[in-house]
Each structure stands twice: as C-alpha cells, then as structure tokens.
Amino acid sequence: MPFAPEKGNSTLPPEFDMRIYRERNRGLANMNDAELSFHYYAHGRSEGRVCSEVCDRHSFLNTVPVRSKILEIGPSWAPAFRRPTHDVTYVDVYDTKELQCVANRDPNSQDAKVPEIDYVWRGEAYHDLIGDDFDVVFSSHNIEHQPNLIGHLRDIASVMRPSGLFVLVIPDKRFCFDHFLPVTDIADVLEAHVHRRTRHAVRKVIADQMMHAHNDAKQHWLGEHGSDPRFDGPNEYRRQCILRAMAYHDAGDTYIDAHAWQFTPDTFKSIINELHAVKMSPLKVARLYSTVFGSFEFYALLEKCS
Numbered sequence: 063m064p065f066a067p068e069k070g071n072s073t074l075p076p077e078f079d080m081r082i083y084r085e086r087n088r089g090l091a092n093m094n095d096a097e098l099s100f101h102y103y104a105h106g107r108s109e110g111r112v113c114s115e116v117c118d119r120h121s122f123l124n125t126v127p128v129r130s131k132i133l134e135i136g137p138s139w140a141p142a143f144r145r146p147t148h149d150v151t152y153v154d155v156y157d158t159k160e161l162q163c164v165a166n167r168d169p170n171s172q173d174a175k176v177p178e179i180d181y182v183w184r185g186e187a188y189h190d191l192i193g194d195d196f197d198v199v200f201s202s203h204n205i206e207h208q209p210n211l212i213g214h215l216r217d218i219a220s221v222m223r224p225s226g227l228f229v230l231v232i233p234d235k236r237f238c239f240d241h242f243l244p245v246t247d248i249a250d251v252l253e254a255h256v257h258r259r260t261r262h263a264v265r266k267v268i269a270d271q272m273m274h275a276h277n278d279a280k281q282h283w284l285g286e287h288g289s290d291p292r293f294d295g296p297n298e299y300r301r302q303c304i305l306r307a308m309a310y311h312d313a314g315d316t317y318i319d320a321h322a323w324q325f326t327p328d329t330f331k332s333i334i335n336e337l338h339a340v341k342m343s344p345l346k347v348a349r350l351y352s353t354v355f356g357s358f359e360f361y362a363l364l365e366k367c368s
Contacts, residue, residue, distance in 0.1 A: 074125060074349050074363060075115045078102060083113040110283060110355030117354050119231060122361040125349075126229060130197040133221060136204045139165035139174040143200065153181040153192065185260065189220040197223055202231035203359070206323045209259035211251045215334075215343040219366050228345055228364040235324035237282040237358040241275040242290050246323040248333050254322070255342075262320045264308070270320035271303040279358035327352045327360045334364060344368075 080095055083102055090098055102113055116122050123142055126132065132143050132150040139161055143150040156164060158179045165171040181191055199218050208214040218228050235243060254263070262270075276288045325333075331350050338346040348365040 075351075077114055077349055077351055079114050082115060083111070086112045107352055110353060110357070112354055114351055116349075116351040116361060118357070119359070119361075122229075122231070122351065125363065126198055126200070126227075131223075132198045132200060133192070133194075133196040135199065135201040137177055137179075139168075139171050139176045141177050142202060144175075144177065151180045151192070151194070151196070152177050153183050153188070154179050155183055157182045187220065188217045192221055195221050195223045196226060198227050198229055200229045203233055205230055206233060206321045206325065207319060209262050209322055210254050211323060211333075212255040212337060212342055213258070215337070215345050215364075219344045222366045224366060224368060226366045227348065228362075228366070230362040230364065231359050232325055232330060232362060233321075233358055234326055234353040234360050236326060237279045237353060239274040239277045240321055240324045241282055241287050242273050242292055243269055243321075243324045245329050246325060246333070247329070248336055250323070251333060251337070261317055262322055266320050266322050267306075267318055268303060271306065272300055277358070280356045282358070283355055330360075330362065334362075338367070 078099070080098060083098060083106065084091055084093075087106070090101060093101060102111070106113060116125060126143070128148060130149070132148055134141055134143055134150055134152050136154050137152050138154065138156075141150070141152065154161065156179070158176060161176045161179065165174040165176055168174075183191060199222055201218075205211070205214065215228075222228065233240065235241060235245060273291050275282075275291065278286075281287075327350055331347050334343070334345065334347050337343040344366055345364040346367055347362060349361075349363040351361040353360045
C-alpha cells in the first residue's frame with residue numbers, strides 16, 4: 063500500500079517516519095521515498111522494523127505531555143506516571159493496602175513503590191465514581207480483559223475532555239501466550255455488548271486456561287511457537303480446565319479474569335474505527351504504532367470525537 067501521512071493531531075509522532083526508517087535500515091538508504099514506503103508496507107512492517115520515533119514503551123509514554131491531567135487505570139504497584147512529576151489520578155480494583163499485599167507476593171516487585179490509589183473500582187460507571195474529566199486516560203494491558211469492549215470505550219470517553227486521548231499499551235496476540243487463540247472480530251465485540259457482559263463468556267475462560275502458548279516474544283518472532291495446546295496439552299490438564307470453566311459458569315456472579323480479546327495492530331485499528339463509524343463509540347484511532355521485532359505489544363492513541 064502507498065504511504066499516506068496520518069491526518070488529525072499533527073503534534074503526535076507519525077506512525078511511519080521516512081527519515082527514521084531510512085536511518086535505522088542502512089541497507090535501504092539508496093531507495094527513494096516511494097520505494098522506501100513500499101518496502102515498509104510490503105516487508106518491513108511484518109518484519110517488525112523500526113519506522114517511528116515511537117518504538118518502545120518509553121518513547122510511547124513520552125508522547126504524553128507532562129502538563130496533561132492524567133487518569134491511569136490499573137497502575138498496580140508499577141504506575142507509568144507518578145506524582146509529583148505528573149498530575150495523575152489512579153483508579154484500580156484494589157486499594158493501596160491491597161496492592162501492597164499483591165506486590166509483597168510477587169517476586170518481580172522488589173523495591174515496588176505502591177501508589178496511593180484515589181478511586182477503587184467495583185464495577186460502577188467511571189463518571190459516577192470519579193466525577194471528573196481528563197486530558198489523557200492511560201491503560202496498559204487492560205483493555206483485552208474487558209468483558210464488554212464497547213461499554214468500556216464509552217465509559218472511558220465519559221471521563222475524557224473533548225479531543226482527549228486514550229493512551230493504550232496492548233498485547234499483540236501473535237507474540238504472546240495468546241498466539242494460538244483466534245483473532246477477535248467485530249462480531250465478537252458486538253455480541254458481548256448486546257449481552258451487556260460483566261463476566262467473561264465460558265468459552266473465553268476455557269480458551270484462556272487451556273490454549274496458552276509460551277510468552278517469549280522473540281521466539282514467537284522467530285517462528286518458534288512451541289506445541290499447540292489445543293491439540294497437544296495433557297489430557298488430565300485439559301479436563302481440569304473444562305471442569306473449572308463450567309464451575310465458573312455455575313457459580314453465578316463469580317468473576318474469573320481472562321483475556322476476552324486477542325488483537326493485532328491491524329484488527330484493533332479496524333474494530334475501533336468501525337465502532338466509531340457506526341456511532342457505537344466516540345473514540346477513533348489517532349495513531350497506532352505497530353509491534354517492533356522482539357516485542358509483544360503495540361501502542362495506540364485513541365482520540366475522543368464529538
């Protein structure tokens with residue numbers, strides 16, 4: 063596909079920067095702009111080549127102006143933004159004391175500095191809980207857990223200022239433990255919204271427990287995905303997963319966490335923009351920075367539109 067500059071907020075780094083792509087790929091230096099653009103969309107993107115100043119989590123977070131009023135969702139014990147450097151408000155499913163207990167149990171939480179949680183979410187509407195609006199809402203590896211994606215997008219938009227940004231770090235299902243799971247399509251999203259899901263469908267729980275691949279992103283990039291758990295898992299383990307999932311279904315209001323959605327950069331962008339086009343969500347993609355080789359996540363900036 064030919065290169066087309068992004069429209070919209072011109073202050074955001076472009077998804078494809080010709081200069082950076084040429085500099086980071088010396089073997090392509092003699093190509094003209096049209097050839098370089100063709101190379102990226104034909105080859106470089108699927109190879110995970112760097113093509114933008116946004117190429118990792120650190121550079122992505124730098125797109126958020128320091129003076130922004132920020133709401134960070136689910137900071138746990140490692141928030142992306144901290145006070146007093148940023149004007150940030152935290153909302154989590156745990157309060158500060160509970161998060162400290164979570165951190166104490168996690169072997170990766172050495173020297174964790176648990177933030178003071180401002181709002182504890184128990185399923186209510188964000189606007190009712192928080193009663194404020196923000197320039198930026200930040201969420202990392204959170205959106206794929208939402209049982210009702212459309213409801214979540216509307217909830218987020220309700221606490222965003224006009225032209226505000228929903229800043230997202232999202233796992234790319236191709237390069238994480240979701241590798242063998244099917245890509246989410248818009249029919250899945252619409253079905254969840256029609257049913258007003260607050261818990262995950264049983265099939266999502268079964269899939270989340272039974273079908274995990276390994277979580278080594280670089281090995282996935284190299285095509286080493288390991289055995290397919292849909293067919294190669296131990297029979298007894300598979301049976302136990304089925305029993306747990308059915309018990310979850312029979313338990314009524316019990317919530318078991320799972321990945322409800324499996325995205326790639328292209329499918330995420332398509333779903334978000336389709337929902338916006340049919341007026342089911344006030345958010346559309348302003349920028350989407352594709353997954354870079356060796357990584358298992360991509361980065362999205364959704365803009366609130368009137």
